[in-house]
Amino acid sequence: MSLKLSAAAPTVPAEAQNGVWLADIETGETYAPFDEIRYTGEDGNLLEVRYAELPTFADFKGQGRGVWRYHAALPFRTGVTLPEGDTPLHKAPRIRDEIGINSLRVKHEGMNPTGSFKDRGMTVGVRVAKELGVDRLACASTGNTSAALAAYGARGGMETLVLLPAGKVASGKIAQAALHDARILEVDGNFDNCLDIVQDLAQKGEVYLLNSLNPFRLEGQKTIGIEILERFMAEEGMFPDRIVLPVGNAGNTSALYKAFRELVQSGALNPTEVPRLTGVQAAGAAPMVEAVEHGWDGIQRWESVETRATAIRIGNPVNAPKALPGIRETGGTAIDVSDDEITDAQQSLAKEGIGVEPASAASIAGLRKLRDRGVVDSTENVVCLTTGHLLKDTDEAFKAGGDPEPVANDTDAVLQHIGAKWYARPEAAFTASGIPTKSLNWDFNTCSRHCSPTSSYW
Ligand code: F0G
Numbered sequence: 010m011s012l013k014l015s016a017a018a019p020t021v022p023a024e025a026q027n028g029v030w031l032a033d034i035e036t037g038e039t040y041a042p043f044d045e046i047r048y049t050g051e052d053g054n055l056l057e058v059r060y061a062e063l064p065t066f067a068d069f070k071g072q073g074r075g076v077w078r079y080h081a082a083l084p085f086r087t088g089v090t091l092p093e094g095d096t097p098l099h100k101a102p103r104i105r106d107e108i109g110i111n112s113l114r115v116k117h118e119g120m121n122p123t124g125s126f127k128d129r130g131m132t133v134g135v136r137v138a139k140e141l142g143v144d145r146l147a148c149a150s151t152g153n154t155s156a157a158l159a160a161y162g163a164r165g166g167m168e169t170l171v172l173l174p175a176g177k178v179a180s181g182k183i184a185q186a187a188l189h190d191a192r193i194l195e196v197d198g199n200f201d202n203c204l205d206i207v208q209d210l211a212q213k214g215e216v217y218l219l220n221s222l223n224p225f226r227l228e229g230q231k232t233i234g235i236e237i238l239e240r241f242m243a244e245e246g247m248f249p250d251r252i253v254l255p256v257g258n259a260g261n262t263s264a265l266y267k268a269f270r271e272l273v274q275s276g277a278l279n280p281t282e283v284p285r286l287t288g289v290q291a292a293g294a295a296p297m298v299e300a301v302e303h304g305w306d307g308i309q310r311w312e313s314v315e316t317r318a319t320a321i322r323i324g325n326p327v328n329a330p331k332a333l334p335g336i337r338e339t340g341g342t343a344i345d346v347s348d349d350e351i352t353d354a355q356q357s358l359a360k361e362g363i364g365v366e367p368a369s370a371a372s373i374a375g376l377r378k379l380r381d382r383g384v385v386d387s388t389e390n391v392v393c394l395t396t397g398h399l400l401k402d403t404d405e406a407f408k409a410g411g412d413p414e415p416v417a418n419d420t421d422a423v424l425q426h427i428g429a430k431w432y433a434r435p436e437a438a439f440t441a442s443g444i445p446t447k448s449l450n451w452d453f454n455t456c457s458r459h460c461s462p463t464s465s466y467w
Pocket of ligand 1: 153258321369396
């Protein structure tokens, strides 16, 4: 098995172009990266991108921000960019205290241009499509990949085709694909069925596949891992002990593992410093969790899947052969969470000001559960990945949040309804009507001396 943290740097094969080539992760067979279109090895095994030279952190210094800051770890210097990456690494002190760990950061990938981490993969993937000279791009999607493909395809001036499971994609994502002018094909089936079809179309040479089965997509997504390490070290003076992330097709898990492996191979990272990769799935779609719990080498496809977190409603994670070794070798684990646990976590994040879609909140829900079970220690420094923005799925946000309250078109009625607090001049509180008519002279200092901020004059 070539996917080991301890693997030696590979020798450069004859097929390499500019120090880049593709390798079959099972057989080691190598292929030229840009001469022909290839998504898998001869036996259908997954491919990965390999490099003659691997960077250390010093290679990223002074290279700007975002995905292309890390071009020394990528196949090109730049790509079709909007730009993407450089996402916030929020503190979440209330959740940290409630869960009871040393430090917690939330890497909010929902802050990318189309609102999910998929943009990092697409900036590289669409660049490769240009290199190959293809002009019709396609993906199967639970929504976010389709939004990213549509936007980056549009930016690159290319035709895009997206296959979506009918009735199971959040409306914000479909709206994005529609407005960026993708052709949207709604399939009467689930995501896995869509991926089967788009793979057939790609094998027939009809479309260029930009799902995470395409190894170049994962190169862009590697930058999440590098960015976390760089930023955490700058702000916390160390690398995180653990990274917790939602898992669907397991592309991100594979990408983060590859980022860490390459940094170990270049000598930038000690194997003991690699964060524990911890995957979280919805209980209704958890084949990876099943495989980790049973110690299986591969997953068994779930034909029937269901979860409120539609982004990760996936029963056949195609990147499992790359992701399972990553979880195992880093000493991580995988856990499933219920839809209600996901919603609770979405609400907790929202109370910290961090707005995410349900799948994203699975990371916090999983961390909470692992801490409760004592798998995560109180001394740990953890980064949770939130993969998509709240506005992607407004239906679920409305359900998880409070309801709008109808009020009359009248200030007195509104004040009565909200149960007014009095923060302005105390004397103005006692007008004839009992309602402050002149509240323009705000003076918080005066107020805080004379009245408590919770006092009500009703
Ligand atoms: N979180 C969100 C918001 C996603 O959209 C996805 C995947 C994942 C997590 C899981 O990531 O597949 O790398 O394990 N969405 C894909 C899509 C399948 O079509 O948008 P993964």
